[in-house]
Amino acid sequence: MPQIIPIKDLKNTADISELVHAAEEPIYITKNGYGDMVIMSVEMYESTMKRLNMYRELELSEREIESGKIKDARQSLGNLREKSEI
Structure with a gap:
């Protein structure tokens, strides 16, 4: 309370x-x-600000995924391996 x-x-x-x-x-x-x-307290303030920043970053990431700006990491690495013949 x-x-x-x-x-x-x-x-x-x-x-x-x-x-x-x-x-x-x-x-x-x-x-x-x-x-x-x-x-x-300052400690609580800093912790709260870190949490808010994390939520903001997650929201931005979700928007980028929804808009198609992000590619699947496995698929991208696979494409790089094919191009590099690794």
Whole structure:
């Protein structure tokens, strides 16, 4: 379950830092009872960005396959072997 804290709690920076590093998910900050910000550790941010980049690369690869820009690796290697007489 996500952790939600009010913005006034951000005054205790040392406590917030401990909370962020101990949490396994982002922490939601509310202002006047409404969602305002999300905070997370640098490690979690970097991990999330790597995952998003991987998904982006997979999506691009799938589009290239669907559009026919990609060739089958086995077939391409076979063609190269035939041309090189290996």
